[in-house]
Amino acid sequence: MKKNILITLSLLAAGIFANAQTRITIKGSDTVLPLSQKEAETYMKKNSGASVTVVGGGSGVGISALIDGTTDIAMSSRKMKMDEKLKLQEAGRAVKEVIVAYDALAVVVNPSNGVSKLTREQIEGIFTGKIKNWKEVGGSDMQIIAYARETSSGTYEFFKESVLNRKNYASSCLNMPATGAIVQSVSQTKGAIGYIGVAYMDKSVKDIAVSYDKGKTYTMASVENAKNKTYPIVRPLFYYYPTAKEKSVKAFVDYVLSAEGQAVVEKVGYITLK
Secondary structure (H helix, E strand, C coil): CHHHHHHHHHHHHHHHHHHHHCEEEEEECCCCHHHHHHHHHHHHHHCCCCEEEEECCCHHHHHHHHHHCCCCEEEECCCCCHHHHHHHHHCCCCEEEEEEEEEEEEEEECCCCCCCEEEHHHHHHHHHCCCCEHHHHCCCCCECEEEEECCCCHHHHHHHHHCCCCCCCCCCCEEECCHHHHHHHHHHCCCEEEEEEHHHCCCCCEECEEECCCCCCCECCCHHHHHCCCCCCEEEEEEEEEHHHHHHHHHHHHHHHCHHHHHHHHHHCCECCC
């Protein structure tokens, strides 16, 4: 009898341990958030014992949580910075980097704005504060109100590097805590301009054709144009996780990278790996 009780307790403990292994926390990039939420939803439907919790907050927030050991996977819309890598080294945490999808970043304005195309140099001028009125870029006489993501955001960093040519944002730029807040602000402000991932595009804002060859050719942000490489503002989206937790997260990460997981990438509005 005693032996049977011990076996039962051992099996119960093993079951609890197995369930604990299937609990995954994902934190970070608001750009990657809708994708991870949908991937988690479809993964949990296929794996009834799995529990995947997804929380946004920005790439920097996710990587900080990875350093602190409070997340299993960090979502990021930028590569990890050197100081973050050093902090992970100091914490004794080796991490793995995985590209899970690609994202095209659209430049958007209020639908009432007559401007429909901008060069990279003009966008740089707007966000660095050199261009302050829409009439300077062929629009009506109206003050420009630029919306950016907050400094902890990977989208903020990527836009600064790729579009602003590493120049600083103007102090007049209004930093928003999430991509959805940029969509809402631009949709409600006549002179507004902002940038968002194409998965966040809706009819409440108007996307702008962008030129990276000083006005010779202009291209709209879309999944198709990102795939055929005619749209220039495209970036990889990352998962970072500790190698020590690879056993517990690998099944989920492998699912995201699988044909089924990549079909979810396409459905949500991102660019697949192939």
